[in-house]
Structures are given as structure tokens and as C-alpha cells.
Amino acid sequence: MSVSEASARSRLLFARGGIISRGWRISWACILGLAVVLCWLGVAVLGQAIAPHGNGQIVSPDSFAPMTGAFPMGTDYLGRDMLSRVILAARYTVGMSIAAALVSSFVGATLGILAAVMPGAVDSVLSRLADAIIAVPNTMFALVVVAALGPSTPVLILTMAAMYAPGTLRITRALALNLSQSDFVQVARARGEGTPYIIWREILPNIIMPIMTDFGLRFVFIVLVLSGLSFLGFGVQPPAADWGALVRENMLGLSFAAPAVIFPALAIASLTIAVNLVLDNLPTRIEEE
Amino acid sequence: MLRLLFQRLLVSLLLIFLISLFVFGATELLPGDVAEVILGQSATPEAVANLRHALDLDRPAIMRYAEWMLGLVQGDPGVSLVNQRPIAELVGARFANTLMLAGITVAISVPPALLIGICAAIWRNSVFDRIASIGAVAVMSVPEFLVATLAVVVFAVNLGWVPAMAYATEITSLGQLVGSFALPILTLGLVVASQMIRLSRAAVLTALQEPYVEMARLKGASHRRVIWHHVMPNVVGALVNAAVLSTSFLVSGVLVTEVIFSYPGVAKLMVDAVATRDMPLIQTCAMIFAASYLALATLADIVAIIFNPRLKFQ
Numbered sequence: 001m002s003v004s005e006a007s008a009r010s011r012l013l014f015a016r017g018g019i020i021s022r023g024w025r026i027s028w029a030c031i032l033g034l035a036v037v038l039c040w041l042g043v044a045v046l047g048q049a050i051a052p053h054g055n056g057q058i059v060s061p062d063s064f065a066p067m068t069g070a071f072p073m074g075t076d077y078l079g080r081d082m083l084s085r086v087i088l089a090a091r092y093t094v095g096m097s098i099a100a101a102l103v104s105s106f107v108g109a110t111l112g113i114l115a116a117v118m119p120g121a122v123d124s125v126l127s128r129l130a131d132a133i134i135a136v137p138n139t140m141f142a143l144v145v146v147a148a149l150g151p152s153t154p155v156l157i158l159t160m161a162a163m164y165a166p167g168t169l170r171i172t173r174a175l176a177l178n179l180s181q182s183d184f185v186q187v188a189r190a191r192g193e194g195t196p197y198i199i200w201r202e203i204l205p206n207i208i209m210p211i212m213t214d215f216g217l218r219f220v221f222i223v224l225v226l227s228g229l230s231f232l233g234f235g236v237q238p239p240a241a242d243w244g245a246l247v248r249e250n251m252l253g254l255s256f257a258a259p260a261v262i263f264p265a266l267a268i269a270s271l272t273i274a275v276n277l278v279l280d281n282l283p284t285r286i287e288e289e
Numbered sequence: 290m291l292r293l294l295f296q297r298l299l300v301s302l303l304l305i306f307l308i309s310l311f312v313f314g315a316t317e318l319l320p321g322d323v324a325e326v327i328l329g330q331s332a333t334p335e336a337v338a339n340l341r342h343a344l345d346l347d348r349p350a351i352m353r354y355a356e357w358m359l360g361l362v363q364g365d366p367g368v369s370l371v372n373q374r375p376i377a378e379l380v381g382a383r384f385a386n387t388l389m390l391a392g393i394t395v396a397i398s399v400p401p402a403l404l405i406g407i408c409a410a411i412w413r414n415s416v417f418d419r420i421a422s423i424g425a426v427a428v429m430s431v432p433e434f435l436v437a438t439l440a441v442v443v444f445a446v447n448l449g450w451v452p453a454m455a456y457a458t459e460i461t462s463l464g465q466l467v468g469s470f471a472l473p474i475l476t477l478g479l480v481v482a483s484q485m486i487r488l489s490r491a492a493v494l495t496a497l498q499e500p501y502v503e504m505a506r507l508k509g510a511s512h513r514r515v516i517w518h519h520v521m522p523n524v525v526g527a528l529v530n531a532a533v534l535s536t537s538f539l540v541s542g543v544l545v546t547e548v549i550f551s552y553p554g555v556a557k558l559m560v561d562a563v564a565t566r567d568m569p570l571i572q573t574c575a576m577i578f579a580a581s582y583l584a585l586a587t588l589a590d591i592v593a594i595i596f597n598p599r600l601k602f603q
Contacts, residue, residue, distance in 0.1 A: 132307045137582040139541040140559075140575055147563040147571050148315040220430060227432045228545055232560055247434060251549075254441055265438055269431040276430045 026283040033277030040271050043087055044094040051084040056239060064250070064258040074259035076250050082260050085246055086267055092242035093268070096157055097226055101219040103161035108168025109211050113203065115169065116176035117195055127173070130166035138163050138225055146234045156235060160225055164218045171214055175207045216279045220272045227268050243268045293594050301587040308579045309361075312572050313354050357572070366573040371565050376573050380555060384577065387547070387554035390473060391539050398478035399485055399532050406489030406531075410497065411516060421486055428483035433545040437476040441549075444472060473550045480542040481535050488531035496524045526596025533589035540582045 014020075018027040043050070053059050058079045065075040073082035115123040133141075145159045179185060185202050193202075229235035230244030241249065246264035253261045360366055366376045409418040428436060444450050450471075496502065497520060505519045547556040559574035 132304055135304045135579075135583055135586065136308055136311070137537075137540045137578055139544050140578045140582075143544075143559065143563050144312055144315045144571060144575050147566055147568065224430075224432050228434065228541075231432070231434045231545065232548060232563075234563060244432070244434075247438070254438060254446075256446060261438060262442070265432070265435040269435055272430040273427065276426060280426075 020286065023286050024283045025286055027281045029277050030281040030283060033274040033281070036270055036274035037278065040090055040094055040267075040274075044090040047088050047091045051087040053081040053084040055084070055088050056080070057084075064253040064256070064260055067259050073263045076246075076260045077252055082263055085241065086243070086264055089242050089246055089264065090267070092236050092240060093223060093226065093244070094271070096153065096236070096242070097160075097219055097223045100157045100160040100222045100226070101164070101215055103157065104164040104218050104222070105168050105211065105215040107161065108165035109172045111165070112169040112172025113176045113199055115173045116180060117199060117203075123173075126169065130169045133162070133166045134170075138221075139228060142225060142229055143232075143234065146229065151229075151234050151237055153236075156226065156229070160222045163225070164221055168211070168214055168218060172207065172211060175210055176203050179203050179206055213279055213282070216275050220275050223268065223272055290594060294591060297587060297590050297594065301583055305580060305583055308583070309358060309576060310354075312575045312579070313357060315568075315572075361573070361576060366576075367569045369562075369567055369570045371562075371567045371570070376570055379558065379570065380573060380577070383553055383555050383558050386552065387543060387556060390470075390477070390547075390552065390554060391536075391543065393470065394474050394477040394481060394539065395536055397474060398482040399536070402482035402485035402535075403489050403528060403532065405482075406486040407493050407528075409486065410490045410493035413494065413497075418490075422490065425483040425486040425490075428479050429487070433476065433480055433542050434549060436479050437472070437546060437549045440472050440475050440479075444475070473546050473552055476546050476549075477539060477542050480538055484535035484538050485531060488535055489528055492524050492527035492531055493520065496520045496527075499523075526593055529596065530589045530593045533585055533592060537582055537585040537589075540578055540585075 018025055019031065020026075059081050060071065060075045060079040062075060063077050063079050065071060065079070067074050071081050071083065073086060076082055076085060111126055115126040141163055142156075142159050145155065149155045180198075180203065185198060188198050188202050226235055226242065227244030227247075230242050231248045233248060236242040236245050238245070238249075243264040247261055250258065250260040250264075357367065364377060366380075368374065369376055369379060405421050409421040412418050502515060502519055505515045510519070543554065544556040544560065546552065547554045548560050551557065555574055555577055559571060559578070562570040562574060
């Protein structure tokens with residue numbers, strides 16, 4: 001190992017196009033995306049503490065006021081502070097989407113691995129079921145369920161999880177099937193390891209990274225669907241509001257481009273684009289380049 | 290090849306059957322049932338029982354499903370719960386409106402998007418490719434209503450070229466026609482085009498990395514010859530497949546677009562039906578969308594099978 005390589009492994013190095021740390025190259029795009037995502041996560045957690053005004057508090061006589069020092073994002077259709085509304089809505093958009101994506105990835109990955117290690121009836125039932133759910137257009141699937149069960153938070157989270165779990169199932173099954181043919185799994189089988197050991201110690205560690213990437217993708221899809229549902233009026237219900245609901249309630253301001261309708265839309269876009277930036281520019285090992 | 294096509298069609302039929310079970314089953318999921326939803330909380334048990342009988346809800350679900358399915362196939366999906374009008378009448382004209390919106394969008398957005406996708410792949414890593422790829426990813430990773438909102442802000446508010454919201458019910462001039470259609474079509478067109486650019490770029494890039502392309506280059510074939518004689522014939526199937534697949538994104542895009550621009554189509558009808566919980570109307574609209582989506586997906590697969598040169602001589 002040369003001197004420069006040793007130093008690259010031990011500490012942060014600023015290089016062209018990114019940072020090098022412990023043998024990993026992290027691009028600026030990835031850092032920027034991560035920063036935005038962490039920032040929104042922080043806002044979602046700290047919401048109540050950092051919002052300058054309360055959620056329903058009417059602070060200005062003007063509705064759809066422009067951006068000013070006192071109200072950096074203007075005011076909404078009732079004269080409430082938009083900055084506080086956007087900060088408080090982050091909890092719903094980010095929180096519900098993470099919950100739905102976690103359920104979706106966990107269920108999808110578990111069933112996917114099961115389908116891979118249990119060929120035959122289990123596999124074909126799970127795979128066909130996944131195909132059937134994928135064949136239903138997403139927003140319509142959600143609309144039918146919401147029409148029947150009403151738009152409560154658990155219904156929304158479980159509906160979105162059910163919409164995206166089949167995609168994860170397919171990917172995980174394909175990855176796990178590939179691995180189960182590999183030499184090290186064959187060796188483990190030959191030395192008499194049981195199925196749980198093979199799943200836990202041989203297959204899972206090797207597919208955890210693609211599953212995490214898939215989790216990020218599902219999260220983006222779910223944010224978009226949840227915002228779309230709220231925008232149509234079938235997502236988060238008043239007095240609570242997520243970013244999609246904020247766009248919906250301020251639609252009247254659209255004809256004169258009020259900041260109240262632009263900022264929540266930009267909040268959604270910044271979150272989804274940031275996650276995409278991270279996923280498209282994941283850190284790479286220097287040896288692999 | 291015929292066997293493959295037949296199998297694919299059979300799968301689609303099976304899927305539409307499963308979807309119809311799901312859509313019909315959703316009404317059974319209702320806490321209580323439709324009769325209770327219509328009459329509200331203060332209804333007497335007798336009133337609920339009467340309405341339940343009038344709506345045939347006291348008969349077994351499987352019978353009602355069979356009748357609903359038969360009616361749907363025969364073009365008589367029943368009566369709206371809210372205004373008692375036949376659903377066929379409510380849906381009919383609006384379906385034509387939605388098809389027109391979708392048709393114009395596809396005709397306008399797919400050809401340029403195809404060209405952009407192919408050029409981006411051929412000139413990989415050029416400035417053109419960067420701009421096209423980033424633009425496509427940007428449109429794909431934001432909600433459809435953001436695209437629509439930005440279109441309104443830019444073209445209606447700032448530039449003043451078209452009216453912001455109004456859908457003209459009586460169109461008297463060509464200018465009005467263009468005006469009321471421009472923004473919905475622009476919004477949907479961008480959604481479809483972004484998918485189309487990404488898919489067609491990927492298809493051509495995959496073909497460009499095949500060994501036979503390298504072989505043709507090594508033989509000394511010119512760049513133009515490699516593209517037109519070696520790559521293009523092999524990606525036609527993939528490109529048509531991409532075009533059909535990106536068209537299927539219309540199904541979700543059209544929901545938001547019709548609502549924002551209050552366009553009188555099936556999607557707006559369905560959203561209004563969900564708001565009033567008019568279950569028979571929701572079921573019919575949902576089946577229309579699911580069937581359209583499935584038809585497009587099936588078409589994409591059929592095109593892929595037909596254009597696959599490996600299957601040609603079997």
C-alpha cells in the first residue's frame with residue numbers, strides 16, 4: 001500500500017468531484033442530496049419547536065400575501081404563516097412516506113426471499129399475486145381503497161405499502177434467486193446449514209444494499225402518490241395538512257402565482273429530487289472504479 | 290410466436306378478472322355498507338333495511354358480482370347512487386373527452402420525445418444528453434400537479450398566452466380551442482415525454498453496447514452506417530414498446546390534470562365520485578382505467594414479441 005493510498009484510507013480528502021474517505025469516493029451530488037434529505041428529516045422531527053407560528057394561527061389580515069421579512073413564504077388563503085405551515089406539514093409527508101416505505105420494503109423483501117428459497121407453490125402464488133397488483137394503476141388503486149375505507153392515516157400508509165411491496169418482492173426474489181445458485185450458498189447447503197441460516201448469514205448480507213436503494217426509490221414514489229392523493233383531497237385531512245394538501249387548499253392563489261401554492265410544491269420537489277440525487281450518485285469504492 | 294401471443298392475451302384476461310374482483314370487493318370492505326353510507330348516521334334500522342333491499346344488497350355478494358360483471362360487459366354498468374342517472378350516460382361523453390385529450394397528447398409528445406431519447410443515446414455524455422436526461426429525471430421526480438402548476442404560472446400568469454384555469458364549454462374560435470387545451474396537453478405531454486426519453490435512451494444505449502456494434506465499428510463501418518443499418522433495426526421493437534409503456538403513464542397523469550384544469554373527462558368524474566362515495570360510479574370508472582392501463586401494457590408486450598427477431602423464424 002502506497003503512502004497516498006494509506007492517507008486516503010485514514011482521513012477525509014477533498015478531491016475533484018467529491019470527497020474521498022476510507023476508500024470510498026462520495027460525489028458532491030450525493031452530499032448535496034443527503035444534506036437536503038437530512039435537513040427535511042430534521043424539520044419533520046423538530047417541526048413544533050422551530051415553526052415560528054402555530055398550525056392554525058391566523059397572523060395576517062392579508063390572504064395570499066407576498067414574501068416579506070415577517071412571512072418568508074407569504075401567507076395562505078386564510079392569512080396563516082406559510083413557513084410554519086410548510087414546516088409542520090413536513091411531519092406528515094416525510095413521516096407517513098417513511099412509514100409506508102418501511103412497511104413496503106420489509107414485507108416485499110421478506111416475501112421476496114421466501115419466494116426465492118421456497119420454489120413451487122409458495123413462489124408461484126406470491127409472484128402471480130405481485131403481478132396482479134402491479135397491473136393495477138397506482139393512483140386508481142388508492143382512490144378505490146380510500147373511497148371504501150376513508151382516508152385515515154393507517155389506511156393511507158397500508159394502501160401505499162401494498163401498492164409498492166410487489167415491486168420490492170420481484171426485485172428481492174430475482175436477487176435472492178441469483179445468489180442461491182452461487183458457490184458460497186451451495187457450499188453452505190453442502191455443509192448442512194438450515195434455510196434460516198442461509199437466508200440470514202449468506203443471502204441477506206449480499207442483497208441488503210440493493211434493497212436499501214430500492215427503499216429509496218419506493219420512498220420517492222410514495223411521496224409522489226401521497227402528495228397526489230392529498231392534492232385531490234383524499235390524503236391527509238384538515239386540520240392536519242401535508243405538502244400536497246397545502247398545494248390543494250391554496251389553489252385559488254395559483255392564478256396570480258401566490259407563494260403559498262409554489263412553496264409546498266417546491267418542498268415536495270426538493271425532497272424527491274434530493275433522494276434521486278443520492279440514489280444516482282451512491283458512494284463508490286475506489287478499487288471498483 | 291402465436292402461442293406466446295395467445296398466452297399473453299390469456300394472462301391479461303385473467304388479470305382483468307382479478308382486478309374486477311378487487312374493485313367489486315372494495316365495496317364489501319366498506320365499514321357497514323353502501324346503504325348506511327347513503328343514509329348517514331341518523332338513519333333508522335328500518336330505513337337502512339329498506340334501502341338495502343332496494344339496492345339488492347341483501348343478496349349474496351357473488352350473485353351481485355356476476356350481475357355487475359354481465360352488465361359491464363353488455364355496456365350497462367347500472368345507476369349512479371347520487372343522482373340516479375344511468376352510469377353509461379354519465380361516462381359516455383366524458384370518456385370521449387378523455388380519449389381526445391390522451392390522443393392529442395400522445396400525437397404531440399411521443400415523436401419529439403422519441404427523437405430526443407435516440408439522439409441523447411447516440412451523443413452520450415454530450416451537453417445535449419446531459420440536458421435531456423436531467424430534464425427527464427426532473428419531471429419524473431416531481432408530482433404531476435407541480436408540472437401543471439408551473440405551467441400555469443409560466444404560460445398563463447407570467448406570459449399571459451393562455452387562460453389559467455377555465456375550460457371553455459362553448460368553443461367558438463380556433464384560438465379558444467388551443468387556449469383551453471394547451472395547458473392540460475402540455476402537462477400530460479411533459480409527463481409522457483419524460484418517461485419516453487428515459488426509456489428510448491436506455492433502449493438505444495443497450496443496443497449500442499452490444500458486441501455486434503463493436504464488430505461493425507471494427508470492420509470500419511461509418512458511424513452513420515452503424516446507427517442506421519445495425520442498431521436501428523434491432524431497437525425498433527424496444528422503442529415501440531417504450532412508446533406504449535410511457536403512454537400508460539397517462540392513466541395516473543390524467544387524474545391530476547383533469548382536476549386542476551376542470552376538464553370534463555372520466556378522471557374528473559371518478560374523483561368527484563370518490564368525494565361523494567358513489568360506489569357504482571367509482572367501480573365503473575376504475576374498471577375503465579384499469580382496462581385501458583392493462584390494454585396498453587398488453588399491447589407493449591405484444592409489440593415486443595412481434596418485433597423480437599429471435600422469435601421470427603420459430
